[in-house]
Amino acid sequence: MIEQLRALISVQEPIFQEKLLLTLSNLEQSLVQLDSVDSKAWDTAVLTSIVSAWCLSDFVANATSRFPLLLSDLINSGDLFSSYDSGSINNRLAEEIKHVSTEDELVMTLRLFRRREMVRIIWRDLLKVSDLSETTRDMSRLADETIDQTLSWLHQDCCDKWGVPVGQSSGTPQQMVVLGMGKLGAFELNVSSDIDLIFAYPENGETAGAKRSIENQAFFIRLGQRLVSALDKTTADGLVFRTDMRLRPYGQSGSLALSFAAMEEYYQSQGREWERYAMIKARVVAGDFEQGQALMQSLKPFVYRRYIDFSVFQSLRDMKDMISREVRRKGMESNIKLGSGGIREVEFIVQAFQLIRGGRDTRLQQPELMAILQVLEEDGLLPPQAVKELREAYIFLRNIEHSIQGISDQQTQMLPESQIDQRRVALAMNFDNWELMFEKLSVHRQNVSRHFSDIIAPEEDRASEVYESKAFLGLWLGELSDEAAVETLQEYGFEAPDDSYRLLANLRKQRNVQMMQTQGRERLDSFIPLLLTEIASQKNRSLTLQRILLLIEAVLRRTAYFVLLNENPGALKQLVWLCSESPWIAEQLASTPLLLDELLNSESLYSPPKKEALQDELRQQLLRIPEEDFEEQMEVLRYFKKAHVLRVAASEVRGTLPLMKVSDYLTWIAEAELDQVIKIAWRHLTEKHGFPVKTDGSICDLDFAIIAYGKMGGIELGYTSDLDLVFLHSGDANKPTTGERSVDTGVFFTRLGQRIIHILNTQTAGGQIYEVDMRLRPSGNSGLLVCSLNAFEEYQKNNAWTWEHQALTRARFVAGSDSLGKDFYAVRSRILNQFRGLETLQQDVIVMREKMRDSLGSKAMDADQHKNFHIKHDSGGIIDIEFLCQFAVLGWSHKYPELMKWSDNIRILEEMGLCGLLQVNEAEKLSEIYKLMRSLIHKRALQKLNSEVSSEVFINERAFVASMWDKFVVRCQ
Template sequence: MLLPDVSRYPADFHELLRHQYNRLEEALGDWSALLTEAEAYEFGKVIIGSDFVVDQLVRHPHFLSSLLESGALDRGYKHDDYRQRLEEVTASAVSEEELMKHLRDQRQFEMIRLIWRDLTRKASMRDTTKELSWMADTFIDVSLKHLYRFACERWGTPFSRPDADGNKHQQYMVVIGMGKLGANELNLSSDIDLMFCFSENGETEGARKCLANQDFFIRLGQKLIQVLDTLNGDGFVFRVDMRLRPFGSASPLACSFNAMELYYQDHGRDWERYAMIKARIVAGDQQQGERLLQALRPFVYRKYIDFSAFESLREMKEMINREVRRKGLENNVKLGSGGIREVEFIAQAFQLIRGGRDSRLQQRELLNILPLLPEVVGMPENAVEELTEAYTFLRNAEHAIQAVADKQTQELPVDASAQARLAFSMGFANWDAFLIELDKHRAAVRSHFADVIAPAEEPQSDGSDSKEWIALWEQQLQEDEALNLLAEKGYDDPQKALTQLTDLQSSRTVQFLQQTGVERLKAVLPSLLEMIAHVENSTETLARVLQLVQAVLRRSAYLVLLAENPAAMLQLVKLCSSSVWFAEQLAKKPVLLDELIDPHSLYSPPDKAQLNAELRQQLLRVPEEDVEQVMESLRYFKSAHLLKVAASDITGALPLMKVSDYLTWLAEVILESVLDVAWRLMVEKHGRPTKNEGDPADRDFIIVGYGKLGGIELSYGSDLDLVFIHDCDPNQFTDGDKSIANSVFFTRLGQRIIHILNTFTAGGQLYEVDMRLRPSGNSGLLVSSLSAFEEYQRKEAWTWEHQALVRARVVAGSERLGEAFNQVRASIVSMQRDSAELKQSVSEMREKMRTHLGTSEKEAEQQGTFNLKQDQGGIVDIEFLVQYHALAYGHQYPDLYTYSDNIRILDAVEKTALLSAEDAELLREAYKAYRALGHRLTLQDQSNVINESEISDARGEVTRIWQDVMV
């Protein structure tokens, strides 16, 4: 026969090739005649890279022709391809021995094909790992089906215990794949990490002697391991590792779902959380298995941001490093420095830290996680690119190492000839060239791993010794020593500060804290106390920060967040020093601490379009049918942005008008999303409202904002004054199976919107809603048609309701209906009115409000107090002046009702010369000053009642202008 030309390959491999050619010739005869020239060259590369392939072809001479004639070497397989082929091969098996024989023969055939495609780069690394995982799934599941049948014939069929109705259910094994199998990332010679379980206890039926279900499934599991793992003359299928099961090797081989859930609830350790990230049902009862994984998900992914993952990963990495040093594994591409495991740790860290809040991170495959990190955690794009390239290179190297002899190793070879083979398989001219590329990738991984997992940077402490703070905390100092320390550090009231610390230290929460919590608290306290000492109101700030500390002690991962992020700790101290409101918000919702990590994001508020895009992205991560989770996402989104706007307000990064813009935009995008959710739920249940012809109508519904929302002047904690309007025939019906009248549909839609906004959940309340400004107030319909709204405004509305309409604005819903509403609003506001009657009505309403809501004359005289909003010369006086001008002169000057906010209406009042430029400017500046002061009071958790002397000049000018215009 004419053997393929060895001269086409590097001289180092000529002898190897001739030797392998001769072996093949002895077993296959004229084997080279089967190959095209291109296939012959490919085969030479495979022979250089894999002794295993040659060994198997020698043992199974027909494999080569089968592979070539079927075209299997040129195409990738799908999951079903593996199942179809294996079921055909094993269909005739009537015993475990026959099954084992068929499985091993088919495994060697598939491995030749996979190694060939991998070494010739006909398959990418991801293709190879995915197909290996699919192959393993199939071998496990098909084997299990045969073995389950054999087991039932021998020991009976397992059933659950009877339920309340006397029904029993047949039980099947669930096989959970862990590690690389679970993630669909299996390598060429990987073992498979498995766990066996079953849904319910009970016993078998149909055999002479019944077995408990657990005994049955233990025996079945033993048979499955034996069939897959036993090494005989035909080889093995997969090495099976069961050590990841609850309690490890000391525990039963199979356990019930209930036992699994109790184990992870009571005994689950951090490393088991990492392992469970990749858990996947690979065989057996898929439906029941998914139910179990769903129940275990809270163990893996915490609802809060869990920075304790860094601590655990460091400990695990150090343990691995010790093992690497002990066994001399520095040249291991998986476990060595800069290896595969470090890339996995980076991805897993962020999955565990943020996976509970971002479901996109709840994926198993590493290369699906890395691209998310720039958006989710701000990792630089180039870092992700380097990690992806390094991971791919290292996994390819791992495959090339394992392809040689089908051995489970990731060690770089030390023998020169083996090094040359590996370099060739990886596409390099020589070993040195391969090493240069390998070292480049490992250095990149080391660098990024250090950035992510390295110990937290110690914050600057101005030379202070943390031991002093720990001694103070642990009450090792005498009282005078403790007071001196606090005074020296800068606390303005040492006695009060010491009392605060002592009270916390002796509290039940601290006394019963677990050791982990104690250590985490001691890790963060010295830096925290040092930072607080440097603010002006240090003792007051200490009280605010300790309130937060006490709130998170039982969820001490938040303390780790601060320890891991000194910059976030500094922001916390700074903002708590400036605002008691800010401190209280964090104490109520510690999850918001995560927002302090990125100062750029904290102090760079988005515009409305960005807010809208961000909220939509957040909601896309939540199953839309899970209304509770949607509501929690909305609440977190609002709370996070409230925190950001407050931070920007406190530090002066945002001026007053922008603060109100931000808060108003925030409400608008939330209202639009709430309307989307409520509309979808209503349509799913009742169908869409219809027109006269019976055709489905557009979403003819709007939410109108009044008051501060309508005037783009929202503040912290503002409620929302809303009116709901639709534009469908109320006598028509929806087109769903559970059809209802359009009028009922829109009323229920409004109720659902209010429910989503008003309901208190674990995340608090979105907004308090006030619907009293709708037609006829609380006695009126919850939702009005536009025609009914217009008729009410023309025929029944009071003057104060027309005043309110001046500030009304569509904030969510149909654009077409919104335009129609604007026309109605314009026509009502611009109605010609008797000036004297209007002035009298406005003045009387103002006096009534002042009497009921303002400061009494006696209080004002005795205490010198002033209600910023309601007293004479306050905010409401300015608002009523604006509304009066819009209603009195709107028929002459359309600019007076073009906008709904007071500042721009005052601009129009000045432009039309209804007020002098000087008076208009006085009102604008007074209004802005009042609102800015109101924001500051809110952030300090103080009421709107202040000392009159603070704003006497502005108050006097507003009062003067009121007198000039209204009296």
């Protein structure tokens, strides 16, 4: 073996040969002291691997040449060339520790075990047998098991000495909880990393079972001291892990171990911003895992805020500036962790998104950086190219870090200066030379630095924005005279400068503003000048300011929103423009400030997702909520609706969505909501009462259908539309449900309907999802809330009025059981294609139309003239076209069944043209008029205006509609 190694060394690069020969000499001397080392099966590939590892790592070379049995064990066991499963390190360490009887033996055993595993991990990493994820996972598992098993051994020993710690309140034995922080907490430990730990225990009390009791805190402090010593103390065998306890509450001056109550109190009252970053990566690594998870849950509100929290940007800048100053002071520009474009900047980018949005998106509440990058890409929070570049840069930087640290098993991130170490790093990174490797490293660091600046812009990059707003700063702070302030606003184009200044002055003098804490007031004072600057670039400046001030007053107690807009000029620009264009949008934002989050991504703001994407997004959001958290589910449903309706409104205002698409999207949003609401309600009812049954005794599998009428049925929802719904089921109303608390199936479905209405109708601080109108169900308000499909058909055949059949033309299955939906369509077809006498039908339709016009149309000034035209209800308006379509469906579906195929008027008109009931050009003209009128109603709704316009509007269109009504319905030609 020695001669084979010597031969392999002779062909290595000259730069390595001296060190390799010295290592070989050490190995020969070590072998002399041993009886034998089994190397019979070591072929050329194994020996080549040994020499390659020696070239790249002095640590591996020294450990394997001094301890050849370690080398033999790693090779012959196969561990060096195979991956560990999740239990390998646990089982191996447990086997070693079970023979330990004293603390000195424990200390030695841990170090020998660590040496073996570190040689394996560094060897595999440098030779790229394992990738980054496997290396960091193995390192983290090594630390986890070492800490946990050491703690377990020491805990028992401490109990033998001082008794078992018992909780004062619970009366149960207590164990320590060890939190791993930093890269250990994130399963990303370096090959030569120290470990950051925090010690805690569930509750105060005293020990029991010893001659002399001590307080629990004293017990756990002693246990913690012994654990740190066992891991951190350097002996002849080295150390296990350098252990850093400075991240604990109060730092080095704080107690080594705190109770859960003391931990919570500290973070709630004294926790600092940097400690939020630290806690992102916190994880229970040892001790009482069940209690540890309870502790982590209690600390989450400190880390993740319920609102979108952009205040983190400033603290990130402060931390980055502090690190940059230290890097410059110590000349550490070559530090690939702390230097520009280094590992820390990638971590800051990811942590910023976690802290900003983690309170609302639990998928961001993970410690692993790579997992968070994936979420950021999936949610569109970072572009795919940015995620790709950050991911590649992070892997490259971490691999270099390991290449550097693996040389001597030292905690360093400085690029090496010696020629031999540079050559080692280049080879470990699979580059032919250092220059090529350094060039690639520079590209990655530039990419990281660019993305960091884009996301967390330094203060100097924002100086121009601040400068532009200085003209308004004195005005806002009251430093200008009233006359000068009004003149300033006039100069910047405010149409009503006196009114605008009065609004600003009133805001400044409000008690809520006067009583603001320093930080909140600073945020407001920074925001108002930026806001006025942006408003000055828009039209309707005074009106826009008036609208936005409603939002400002709504968030005075939640000044993080000012930070959001200060930090995101693009979002501020969208806010001002949208409020300038639409008072309805301004009102939505003021009532639900969380919607400001939607302004951050203009691409998604003006590109509403398609139906399938909407359904999938809502489903994914609800999956993150515990099934039992009914209130949170309702909040998700409310916010989802408001956010996506805002996107549709923004797109319509910008002109990127035509009318038909606007209605489609608004209808799809409602369908996505109903799809989830019915599932939530069904799950709650079946958990309580079991499943309803059918007539044949089989179990109903969501045999419930929601039928939409009116605007939703006709795929014509507006921004403020309510939902006209009918509920159907196919169960046997008299049979009991299957649960222990069974009820009749009819009662079950009634409660299901009530629960659905409750979810949709309930008013909370977040508003309601939809207002539901159930008056179109059989027998109206006096009828059953939910009826069987058979009862529905029976009613439609024998008792329904003509106007109810008119309503049925616009009915559509929208949620629930697909099979029941198909059955409903069959019933609808049977009802609609009945032969009807045209004379009776004509009379019924005309009478109903006149009733609606009289009660809902604009009122006459005198007998002959209307001052206004009601777009929907007056003669020649939308309802005339709708009734015309309904008359056609009811009067001719028996002859032309394609008429009843659709529930929307545009396609019914198209079919009327194809069937010859109308001339094609007549049908097309009616369609265009219908779309024009509905489009104007939408636009007026966004301006918070009603559907009445000047009588001069649509003169020709109204005349055409009236003529078609007279021709097709009145005279039936």
